[in-house]
Amino acid sequence: MGGRGSPAGETREVPSDEEAAAAAQARQGGDVAYFLPRHEAEIDRLDVQHYALQVRLGANYMAPLEQPARILDVGCGTGLWAYELCEEFPDTLVVGLDLAPGRRPWPDTYRFVRANLLQGLPFADDSFDFVHQRALVSGVPVRSWHLVVQDLVRVARPGGWVELVECPPCLESAGPVTARLCGLLQEVVRARGLDSEGIVFEGLDGHLRRAGLVDVGKRVVDLAVGEWGGRVGSLMATDCRALFMRLAPIFEATFGIPERDCRELVAAMQQEWEERRSTYSFAIAVGRKSG
Numbered sequence: 001m002g003g004r005g006s007p008a009g010e011t012r013e014v015p016s017d018e019e020a021a022a023a024a025q026a027r028q029g030g031d032v033a034y035f036l037p038r039h040e041a042e043i044d045r046l047d048v049q050h051y052a053l054q055v056r057l058g059a060n061y062m063a064p065l066e067q068p069a070r071i072l073d074v075g076c077g078t079g080l081w082a083y084e085l086c087e088e089f090p091d092t093l094v095v096g097l098d099l100a101p102g103r104r105p106w107p108d109t110y111r112f113v114r115a116n117l118l119q120g121l122p123f124a125d126d127s128f129d130f131v132h133q134r135a136l137v138s139g140v141p142v143r144s145w146h147l148v149v150q151d152l153v154r155v156a157r158p159g160g161w162v163e164l165v166e167c168p169p170c171l172e173s174a175g176p177v178t179a180r181l182c183g184l185l186q187e188v189v190r191a192r193g194l195d196s197e198g199i200v201f202e203g204l205d206g207h208l209r210r211a212g213l214v215d216v217g218k219r220v221v222d223l224a225v226g227e228w229g230g231r232v233g234s235l236m237a238t239d240c241r242a243l244f245m246r247l248a249p250i251f252e253a254t255f256g257i258p259e260r261d262c263r264e265l266v267a268a269m270q271q272e273w274e275e276r277r278s279t280y281s282f283a284i285a286v287g288r289k290s291g
Helices: 017-025 040-057 078-088 140-155 176-191 204-210 227-255 259-276
Strands: 070-074 093-096 110-114 128-134 156-166 214-224 279-288
Touching: 040 214, 040 227, 078 093, 078 128, 093 156, 093 227, 128 140, 140 156, 140 204, 156 204, 176 214, 176 227, 176 259, 204 214, 204 279, 227 259, 227 279
Parallel strands: 070 093, 070 128, 093 110, 128 156
Antiparallel strands: 156 279, 214 279
16 A cells, blocks of 8 residues: 555555455445446546536535545546545545546555445545545435445544535436437436436435534536537536447447437537537535534
8 A cells, every 4th residue: 555645553444455345245235336338438538527527616626625644535436536636635645446446557645445335335434534425326326325425424534524526417408309318318327226316416415414414515516518618618518428429329228229320319419508508517515524
């Protein structure tokens, strides 16, 4: 593990890969609901989404951090957010947790743990000063959200912060083609027990309060989608276009819509974004663990 952020006596709280796998196997209810393909193009899409939100916010997080000793990024994906936190806080140990590791090389102060969030976090109570989770509405079933948030709070240290970032299943100012494609997506996620109605997006701060956090706040950030919206709009257009292209094989298998037709619909959807000035929202909820 090593690195400047892992002083002696603290590394035991971050398990080895073998310990994390054993802890995960000992837990129940760990079905993987995430349905998007895990390949290089999807990794690129997630990075584009990260940059769009970063540019819009002017930051990587909302929590009022000072000098955290240990940060956990749950569902770390490509690892980009975590790597940037390593750069911002060079004396901090940043731990990423996901089903597959992110891009290498890893920063010296970064540690990856392979585990399934739905099987429980394989960390000791009160382990991290900041716990971050983003864009897992596509992987956490609606019925599991309260347990997941409770576990995030469990591993946060007293006085530490938990931050959740999620989005709804549709765009604002959507035209008929966009609405049709979003409707197909909603059917796909509903069949997997995922949030197809924006319940998580709307109630993100409520989850933190019910888990016992204080000083809870929520901010909804609207991002332009389309070239009309400048750099952020261009990034989000790339993100949304890539998302629906990734979904084309799923739409063909599920609804019998040929992939060629899906591509035509995506092209028409892009035109709608420009004409209607469509937007997409992210909800960011932050809370502090008392004690």
